[in-house]
Each structure stands twice: as C-alpha cells, then as structure tokens.
Amino acid sequence: MKFLDKNKHSSCCSIEEEVKPNEVLIHSEKLKSEHNNHNGHSHNTGDQSVFQLFLPAAISFILLGVALIFDNFWNQNWFTEWIRTTWYIVAYIPVGFPVLKEAFESARKGDLFSEFLLMSIATIGAFAIGEYPEGVAVMVFYAIGEIFQSLAVQRAKTNIKNLLDQRPDEVTILVNNDAKLIKAVDAKIGDIIQLKSGEKLGLDGVLLSDSATFNTAALTGESTPDTKMKDAVVLAGMININTVSLVRITTVYNDSKLSKILEMVQDATAKKAPTELFIRKFAKIYTPIVVFLAIGICLIPMLFVENYIFNDWLYRALIFLVISCPCALVISIPLGYFGGIGAASKNGILFKGATFLDTMAAVQIVVMDKTGTLTKGVFKVQKVVAVGIPEVDLVKYTAAIETKSTHPVGTAIVEYANGSEKTVTVTDVEEFVGLGIKGKVDGNEILAGSVKLMKKFNIGYDAEIDASPFTIIIVAINQKYVGYFLIADEIKEDAKEAIQSLHQLNIQTILLSGDKQAVVTAVAKELNIDQAFGDLLPEDKVRKLVALKKKNLIAFVGDGVNDAPVIALADAGIAMGGLGSDAAIETADIVIQNDQPTKIFTAINIGKQTKKIVWQNITMAFGVKAAVLILGAGGLATMWEAVFADVGVALLAILNAVRIQKMKF
Incomplete structure (x- = not known):
C-alpha cells in the first residue's frame, strides 16, 4: 500500500520509491491544499486515507480469525472441503492479490527475484500442501507490516512537509497605495508587499516599516519571535505576528532562499548513504541465493534421506523463504536515514543527503570561519x-x-x-x-x-x-x-557553548579567517578554540584544509562567498543559512538555518544517533533471521516463527527507526 495510495499495495522495497523527491513535492502540495482548508472535510479526507490503508488487511484478518475459530474452537459441519478452501482463498485475496500482481509486474520488468516473489511462492506453496491458515496469516501480517511502514514514512516526512508548506500562494501588494491580491509567482522585484498580522511572507525582501516581529520557527527551528528593524532582510516563510508591515521584494518567488531550501530537502531524500546503498546491492544478490537454497532444501534431501516426504521438505523450504525476506533491512535502513533528515529539519538543520549523516557521525575536526559563523x-x-x-x-x-x-x-x-x-x-x-x-x-x-x-x-x-x-x-x-x-x-551568544560541546565529543576545533591574526587569536582564546589562523585569503584556507584532510575527516563551517571553495572541499561542508551567501548555501552539504554555532554539535549528534539506530537494525535483522533460518532448515521452526522473523523483526526495526524523530537534540 503505497503511502496514501488507496489502490496499491506497498512492498518492503517500495520505501525507495516513497522517498523520491518528486513524490515528496507532490504529496506536500496535496497537504498544502488540505492545510489551507481548515474545515472538517480536510480532516475526514486524511482519516479516510488511513482507514483505507487498513481496510484490506482488516478484512483478511477478520476472515482468518473466523476460520481459525471454526477450525479449532467451534467446529462446523459445513466448514469442510471446498467451502473451507474457498473461505481461505477469499481471506487471502485482499492482501495476497496486490502482492501477486507486484510479483508479476516485477518479473515482467526483469526483477524476477523480488520479495514479492518470495512471499508469493511461500504462501501459494502453503496452500498447495493444505496449510491454508498459515498461508493467509503470512500475507496478513506482511500487509500489516507494510501499513506500519507507510505510517512510519508519513511520520518521518512530517517535519519536511512543514517546510514545504511555508510559501503562501498569494500576496498582497500595494499599487498606487491600493492593496491588490496577486499570485506570489507574479510578484516582481521592487513590489511592496503589505503583510498583515498572522500572514506568512511569500517572497524575500527588506523591511520598510520601522520594525516588525516575526515567527521564524519554520525556517530556523527557533520558537522565540525575532524582531526586525527597518531595512533588515526578511525571508519567505516568516510569519508577521504584530502590526501591518511593508516589505519591498528583492527576489522573485522561485529564487527565494526558502525555494532553494525546498530543493535541498527534496534532493536530500534521493542521496543514499553508503550503508543504505550496500544493503540494496546486498538484497539483489541475497534474494536469488535464498530462492535456490529453498529449492535445494526441498529437493536435495530426496537423494539421501530415507522416508523422504515431499510435503514436509516443501514446508521447510517455504518457511525458509518467508524467513529470508529482507524486508526488515530494506525498510528500516532508508527509514532510519530519512528519519534522521526529518529530525534535523525539525531542529533547523538541512542535510542534502543521507550520506552526510554518516559523515557527520565520523567527523574528527570541525574547521570554522569567524565572521558570520562564530561572530x-x-x-x-x-x-x-x-x-x-x-x-x-x-x-x-x-x-x-x-x-x-x-x-x-x-x-x-x-x-x-x-x-x-x-x-x-x-x-x-x-x-x-x-x-x-x-x-x-x-x-x-x-x-x-x-x-x-x-x-x-x-x-x-x-x-x-x-x-x-x-x-x-x-x-x-x-x-x-x-x-x-x-x-x-x-561573538554569538552560543559560540562558547558550541566549542565546549564539540570538545566533549573529542572533536578538535580550528579557526580559519581572513581577519587580522591578532583578532583571530583573541577570539580563539575567548572561545577556547584549539588552533587559530588569521590573515588568510580564500586560497590560503583551501591549502590549510587540504593539509588537514590528508589524515582526518573534516567538517568546515562558513557563511561567505569566499568560504564556498572550502565548503565544497570539506568532507562535510556546513553553511550558516540565515545570513549566509547563496554561494555558500548552494555549495554546502548541510545548512544551519538559524546561524547558531551550537547546531554544529546537534548535526553531529543526529548523525551519530542515526548511524547507531541503523546498525542496531542491521544487527537485529541478521541475528534473528540467521537463527530462525537454521531452525527452519532443520524442521524446528513453523511458519509462525517465520512470520515473526520476517514481519515481526521488520516491525521492531521500523519502531526503532522512528525513535530518532522523537528524540530531543
């Protein structure tokens, strides 16, 4: 059941499709229109979507439950032979048909060895040997696992969707002192926006009023209102929270800083971390091996086992197939990284790809510019x-x-x-x-x-x-x-705290600046920075960073145009996005929206927690599956243990992955 798709069943591999940038954007636009409609209908629409996610699994679960009661607790004379078989087939169809269809479509496209095929063979095989309840149960719990996957992805996207809902479609501009409502995309540089109390600013500009107070939480992650004075830069997405204010537009709609942020967030979901890429490659090799091993488990014993019973060994092979499905890995690992990106967005930090979460987790030295970064x-x-x-x-x-x-x-x-x-x-x-x-x-x-x-x-x-x-x-x-x-x-209020936090992680801090050496030394001494180098031209900063990169994993933090080359060169380039130059922001791998140095520590911490959760899931999935695979091959595990090893472990991995979104950083 793809996310909020009423007609399709999702798979454990569909997570890769679900985080594609275009789908994030399309879904965000849908949410945006619903969000703007503050009536009961929009909420009912959302509830109906969730209801329809559960409907097929609920139908199958109820039919399966009734059949099990008839089989084991309340015997019915009529519930036999073709009636019983038909009942289980009807129970199987709501959850099984979408998977069978996906297996066929995947095979038609050349992807023969998908987990759709594994689940199809296992459940049809169970029906073939008369194990109807287990065949239906495997598919029901598989479907439930996919529903929780969809809900987990929805939760992971929430913080990013909030960012995608910050641009109003229309703005009020003054034409000969008359207010005129126009589409935001039609507004031109130099137009004067009249911004009422409670309204969101649609485009970047400068404040013409003497002062105005804005809620900048969506852009910076900070809940404290920010008071701007006349001629101050104000950005799209800020919400005016006091009197009517006037803003002169300085950037067209599609070039606003928020528009660039949205592009970064959308692109971020398409950039996979090394661990994530490895697991996907591993699954493509692993799945066909498992299929051939299952065939071997079923057929090879006939060559040397006395009293060989085909149905018994087929049952073992089917158990082996169910256990071996790599759902827990393929779901939870991308979800873990996506959750990390969402948690960072909630804290005003934008990662342009999952790979930079891994990089930040391993950073050894943080190199910083002075002006605009620490000051x-x-x-x-x-x-x-x-x-x-x-x-x-x-x-x-x-x-x-x-x-x-x-x-x-x-x-x-x-x-x-x-x-x-x-x-x-x-x-x-x-x-x-x-x-x-x-x-x-x-x-x-x-x-x-x-x-x-x-x-x-x-x-x-x-x-x-x-x-x-x-x-x-x-x-x-x-x-x-x-x-x-x-x-x-x-010096920024939290600069000293930022350096102390980095030192607690045993991360070395270095200051590179074009300012006078005496000034740079004084700032470094006040903040307790390990090393400080001043009087540097942009090319000097590059040389320093090249020398440091030979032995260490480096993150560089800057905000100016002259920092762009060094940001691009670093293993993890971090830009101060609130006041930073467009060149620095576009070059950076990570953007700190509120310009607070303490967010450097937060970014590293989120990277470390994400990596920790990902490896917990990998260890748990491999450990449980390996144990139950051995038991299944030896005839010591039933299909119910197989269901736990597959769907149960996947659910546990999903729950573990979404933990990061509830953590406080």
Missing part, C-alpha cells in the same frame, strides 16, 4: 574610554560627526549613541579615506579615526591602544585627546 558579522561598540570629559559627551560628539560617515564603524557608534547625537549641530565635515573624519560639533573641532589620523595631526594618545587587536576609534576635541571607542564584531 554576528556586525560591528558593535564593546568599550568606551573617556579622558578628561564625561563619557556621555564623548559619545554624543563622536556620534554626531559619525552621522556624516558611510563607514560601518561610524554606524556602530551612532547606534550606540541611541539618538543623543541629534541634540548638537555638525558643520565643516571632511572625511579622510581609510583614516577617519573631521568636523565641527557645536563649534568644537572633532577628530575621530585611526591611529594614523592622530599621527597625521600630531595628537598623542594612550600607548595601550597600539597593542589592541581590535578596531579603535580615537577621538580628539580641539586638538586634544579625549578618549576612544573599542569596536569589534560581536
């Missing part, structure tokens, strides 16, 4: 030192002159002043490129800039300034030194 990439005033005048006056006068500057450092000082600069008058402004700015504030001559600017005008300053690795803006009033501002890129 916010925004200049902030970290310290103010006033000499000979009140600090409030130093801030006011300096901010006033910096309002005439276009340099980011000046912007940081103006933001720090918080409006106090508006109380004074600025005249006669002169800017010295690369050095600083000069002008008059309320008639006083102000100089604000670097050490070189002070030296240019022969103004002395504190000697300790020369030793600082950070950006220093020195201020002089009327040719007299009056203090300085220490300005630095602000």
